[in-house]
Amino acid sequence: MKLITAVIKPFKLDDVREALSDIGVQGITVTEVKGFGRQKGHTELYRGAEYVVDFLPKVKVEVAVNDDAAEAVIDAITKASHTGKIGDGKIFVASLEEVIRIRTGETGSDAV
Numbered sequence: 001m002k003l004i005t006a007v008i009k010p011f012k013l014d015d016v017r018e019a020l021s022d023i024g025v026q027g028i029t030v031t032e033v034k035g036f037g038r039q040k041g042h043t044e045l046y047r048g049a050e051y052v053v054d055f056l057p058k059v060k061v062e063v064a065v066n067d068d069a070a071e072a073v074i075d076a077i078t079k080a081s082h083t084g085k086i087g088d089g090k091i092f093v094a095s096l097e098e099v100i101r102i103r104t105g106e107t108g109s110d111a112v
Contacts, residue, residue: 001096001109002070006061007033008081008089013059019080020063023072027112029062037087056087064099064112 008016013030020028034055043052065073074091081089101111 001099001112002065002067003094003096004063004065004070004073004077005092005094006063006077006081006089007035007058007092008061008077009083009087010057010059012081012083013061015080016061016077019076020073023069023076025063025065025069025073025076027063031060031062033058033060037090058089064096066109066112 006016010032017028035058036054036056043050061077063073070093074093077091098107099109099111100107
């Protein structure tokens with residue numbers, strides 16, 4: 001099993017959710033986060049004063065899937081979140097040792 005974590009631009013969340021739903025993903029976890037990559041933030045002008053925005057708002061989407069579905073999920077997230085501009089985000093893939101559904105005690109693939 002794989003845990004796929006994508007950090008994307010907030011306005012792309014609905015597109016990603018729909019893309020994952022279209023390929024049959026049943027559950028995702030979404031967290032509002034802040035961070036920066038190569039762009040290292042930017043400066044903005046507010047009421048005549050210039051200030052630096054170090055951390056940019058992002059959304060972290062986490063999806064646990066079976067190994068055979070991982071490529072389809074990565075593809076769907078990539079296509080749905082792509083704008084071609086700096087700050088589109090990143091996708092991280094990690095192996096999951098175990099998944100347990102708390103309510104029923106199911107484990108592994110049955111728990112996802």
